[in-house]
Amino acid sequence: MTEHRSAQAEAEKETxxxxxxxxASDERLVAAMRAGLDSGERTxxxxxxxxxxxxxxxxxxxxxxxxxxxxxxxALAAALILWFTVPDLQxxxxxxxxxxxxxxxxxxxxxxxxxxxxLANSEAEGDFxxxxxxxxxxxFDVP
Amino acid sequence: xxxxxxxxxxVACGEPTRAERFRALVDExxxxxxxxxxxxxxxxxxxxxxAQEAFLRAYRGLAKFRGEASLRTWFFRILVREVQRHRRxxxxxxxxxxxxxxxxxxxxxxxxxxxxxxxxxxxxALERLPRRQREAFVLVHLEQFTVKETASLLGVSVGTIxxxxxxxxxxxxxxxxxxxxxxxxxxxxAEKEATQ
Numbered sequence: 001m002t003e004h005r006s007a008q009a010e011a012e013k014e015t016x017x018x019x020x021x022x023x024a025s026d027e028r029l030v031a032a033m034r035a036g037l038d039s040g041e042r043t044x045x046x047x048x049x050x051x052x053x054x055x056x057x058x059x060x061x062x063x064x065x066x067x068x069x070x071x072x073x074x075a076l077a078a079a080l081i082l083w084f085t086v087p088d089l090q091x092x093x094x095x096x097x098x099x100x101x102x103x104x105x106x107x108x109x110x111x112x113x114x115x116x117x118x119l120a121n122s123e124a125e126g127d128f129x130x131x132x133x134x135x136x137x138x139x140f141d142v143p
Numbered sequence: 144x145x146x147x148x149x150x151x152x153x154v155a156c157g158e159p160t161r162a163e164r165f166r167a168l169v170d171e172x173x174x175x176x177x178x179x180x181x182x183x184x185x186x187x188x189x190x191x192x193x194a195q196e197a198f199l200r201a202y203r204g205l206a207k208f209r210g211e212a213s214l215r216t217w218f219f220r221i222l223v224r225e226v227q228r229h230r231r232x233x234x235x236x237x238x239x240x241x242x243x244x245x246x247x248x249x250x251x252x253x254x255x256x257x258x259x260x261x262x263x264x265x266x267x268a269l270e271r272l273p274r275r276q277r278e279a280f281v282l283v284h285l286e287q288f289t290v291k292e293t294a295s296l297l298g299v300s301v302g303t304i305x306x307x308x309x310x311x312x313x314x315x316x317x318x319x320x321x322x323x324x325x326x327x328x329x330x331x332x333a334e335k336e337a338t339q
Contacts, residue, residue, distance in 0.1 A: 026312055029319065030284045036265045037182060037285065042174050050173055053195045058202065 165202050168218060173198075175286065176222055182281045183226045185270040186263075193229050197222040212295060219288070220296045223278060230274070261322075268318045272311050279307035280315075 022030065042050075159167070176197060180190035201221050208217060269277055275297075282293045283304070290308075294301045 022312075026316070029312070029315060032322070033265055033269075033315070034285055036261050037269075039178070039181070039262075042177070047173060050177065050191065050195065051169060053191070054169060054198050057195055057199050061199070 161202075161205055165198075165205055168201060168205070168214065169198055172215065172218055176218070179219065179222060179281060179286050180226055182269065182285055183223070183278060184229070186266045189229070193225050194222065197225040200225065213292075216288070216292050216296055219282070219286075220298075223282075223296060227274075264322070265319075268315055271318060272314055276307045276311035276314065279304050280311040283308055 173194075176194040177191055180194045180197075181187070184190045184193065197218070201218050204221070208214070211217075212220075269281070272280065278297060279293060282288045282296065283290060288296065290301055290304050294304045297304070
């Protein structure tokens with residue numbers, strides 16, 4: 001009986017902790033926001049396109065699995081080498097400094113390096129194996 | 144351990160395979176994932192891409208999921224982190240860009256308030272909230288997670304979530320005060336105090 005009462009008290013305490021009592025005014029505000037932000041039901045075509053997008057990402061990762069760091073580092077090195085060794089690249093055709101464009105490209109490549117490094121060190125297995133893609137292909141009925 | 148070995152073991156035990164579990168995860172949570180990403184990213188069209196990336200990460204972690212939390216909470220934790228990662232990337236990208244284009248032009252709401260203008264107004268109001276308040280508000284009040292689930296999902300205490308919710312509501316009351324219809328049962332003085 002004592003154990004039952006303490007379990008009941010614990011459940012009541014959890015319910016109280018979980019409650020977010022709103023005033024009537026705030027209830028209306030939240031309901032209005034929920035209605036106003038609702039973009040309606042997604043169509044079957046949208047859902048199918050989304051699943052296809054997920055599948056495509058899986059395939060892409062599987063294709064480049066094992067080499068993303070090498071690819072990204074090579075691209076970054078190539079961009080920097082070209083920038084320093086080809087004077088024409090340092091100026092755009094109209095004479096303006098093309099440095100901002102190259103800087104952005106280098107930044108994007110650096111981010112790609114960070115991103116692939118992040119993937120390789122993430123909590124999961126790291127590289128995709130092609131047989132994983134095969135399994136997903138089977139699940140999504142891809143020929 | 145290869146995926147093939149996992150599948151063989153799962154099939155032998157009559158358990159759903161990883162691929163089957165993943166397919167079920169996508170089918171069940173796709174709509175909510177896109178909607179939540181859109182609400183957290185201020186209607187940014189890239190929200191669908193972010194949601195897809197989140198499913199990708201979920202696939203990689205699915206084999207290790209041991210049911211410590213509900214699958215929904217576990218997945219939305221991944222989704223929120225993906226949204227946060229996207230925002231950090233957008234912020235970093237702004238540092239590199241030297242032109243003056245803003246990352247996301249705010250919609251013009253000066254015209255009479257039609258449905259899409261109202262939606263834009265609400266999106267802007269959410270966007271103006273600090274990140275943590277916006278996340279707490281969207282997850283609890285728009286996506287119907289409990290306070291406890293949201294705390295677990297965001298890695299903070301229940302008390303912290305309640306503080307974020309309180310501040311978010313206060314800010315939204317003020318920001319959207321002109322859209323609210325007066326409550327006939329509340330005096331104007333009390334109404335004014337509620338928005339402050």
